Amino acid sequence: MKQRTTLKQIAKIFNVSIATVSKALKDSHEISIATKLKIQEYAKQHNYRPNSIALSLLNKKTKTIGVIMPSILNPFFVKTFSGVEQIANDKGYNVITIVSHGKLEKEITSINMLENGIIDGLLISLSEETEAKQHFKHLEEFIDNAGPIVMFDRVSDSINTDKVIVDDFNCAYKATEHLIKTGCKHISVVSTLDNVGIIKLRIDGYLKALEDYKIPVNKKIINVIKPGYDFETEIKTMLDYQKVDAIIGLEEFSAVESMIIAQDRGYTIPNAISIISFTNSDFFKYTKPSITCINQHSVFMGKTAAEILISRIEQPTDTNTIFQTKTIKTTLVERNSTKQIANNY
């Protein structure tokens, strides 16, 4: 790596001031054509590029945004990230990504690190622990010191920012309703995430559907598996001791794993047990049977969140801004892990 070309250097070579070089490179009319030409020529040849760090210091804008997610090894977040990346790049922003691994501590230190002026704004999906402990001071601090935040998917009402969410209540309702219409009566819900707001919403939607269709609730088949418990054991026990004719998996892995366990125990899918999963993973096409799922349009969600954030950055708002919450509509993608809707509906 050789010495980077700077205005100063060029100025020295042509025996002019730094300002002249700066203006010449901007093709300012103030500078004579001859001077401009030779300076531009030299700059091009030496591959001059204005130092963006210096520019950032000057403009107090870095054209960089941050994204904090609980996980990246998860199709939902990968797709969301992909949407964010696309929009950010289109609009000339760089994206700094941080994975919180569900840990509040990591979230705090990362946000503190990003609070020093490196990013113009932040996209965040809260870590499990953050939601469980309802700790949001770090977010408020960021907003105070660094710039706007847009929360997506795992959001909190306690923080006043823009939000992009999925209609979790409704889509859980729709999924449950769909299963009911295909003749299921003992519908289980399985999740590995506890204390996460969206999970509560989904379960509420599920309960509401049961209520509306006058199906009794069996709490033993609402299976939120806490950390430390073995997924397989829990599901096996449930299948052995409870009547279950459908499973709604609240995350990809819950759904596929449950299906495999059920198949191993001899249940046919979808006749003995139907399966619906949240999140549309590309791989659901390839399982046997392919898995019916709720498409949360995660790429679109990422795009939307990034768009909102960038517009907030570019046209900062006054103190009494009203923040918006955008809800992404979900769709049910019917595949072969659910039965056809019965005639009497």
Added chain:
Amino acid sequence: MKQRTTLKQIAKIFNVSIATVSKALKDSHEISIATKLKIQEYAKQHNYRPNSIALSLLNKKTKTIGVIMPSILNPFFVKTFSGVEQIANDKGYNVITIVSHGKLEKEITSINMLENGIIDGLLISLSEETEAKQHFKHLEEFIDNAGPIVMFDRVSDSINTDKVIVDDFNCAYKATEHLIKTGCKHISVVSTLDNVGIIKLRIDGYLKALEDYKIPVNKKIINVIKPGYDFETEIKTMLDYQKVDAIIGLEEFSAVESMIIAQDRGYTIPNAISIISFTNSDFFKYTKPSITCINQHSVFMGKTAAEILISRIEQPTDTNTIFQTKTIKTTLVERNSTKQIANNY
């Protein structure tokens, strides 16, 4: 967002110079305890954080690295990225991610953008087009102007940098050998990527295994599907008109899709046709049958690449550095899409 706290501000409040504040916050012995205390107290209360942009300008280090990948909607790259993110964060670096979508143009503009001093170094897996056109000027320029590059997975010998690769030749060899040992004789290779160096290496490894085991080569079942051709049609045609008893998929999707198509056409897996895939996607466990694959240890690859890059950044090398190429060992993960090894081996 209120006004960010700066040294200047604090200095004004206590009627001291900026330097005093700076030193006080660094707990310098030059400053009296009383002054230090009140300044530190105030700084803490007002949540002062040194502006990293100003520091970057001063130190010519941003503690940020870039990662450019052809795709992010691909388990291999996601895992690699995850490894990179972990190491970078451990070492206090931020990661800026850019997806080239296989396009040279995107790669060039991104690298130019990152050449302005925003990042201290770059990790890159070349886009398909870059490899096809053998265009590397942008990379050389980056190295000249901005800092070290470490290439991973899709690398080029034309560029003198550190590299982290997979032993593509050997693992294709091993996969082919494994199939041969389980009794397969008509082994097809399927890929959707053309003009990518690693694909050539893999095919070479495959050919070498055939040669060593004296199995005749049938070029019609080496199926590199060019853009514009329909995957399904190509595979169907191959299965209908050629004798095939095994398929090696050079990327996840090639493998799963091929398996599904074969199953649809009535072939049993693994008895009629065996399947081996490159890259260990978590979902290969959940297909029926589960898919035997080559674990490329992508997370580890990402970690290794990040470690090399950061050490290059932190202890810059002289002009005549010898760069290293690290090869990640792969392992064959046997599942149910391949037969057991026959007795006579």
Added chain:
DNA sequence: TTTATTATGTTAGCATTTGAACATTTTGCC
């Protein structure tokens, strides 16, 4: 001579660090 016009330079500012310089106080010694 005055006034534009054209080309270039000066300065301040963005936030920070750091070694040198300065001023003040304390200490030591005769």
Added chain:
DNA sequence: GGCAAAATGTTCAAATGCTAACATAATAAA
């Protein structure tokens, strides 16, 4: 007690790379 030397506390100035407002100089036209 007086004075130099040492210690202490604080400020200055330069540096990072760049821009923008303002200033200056020289030339040409009125």
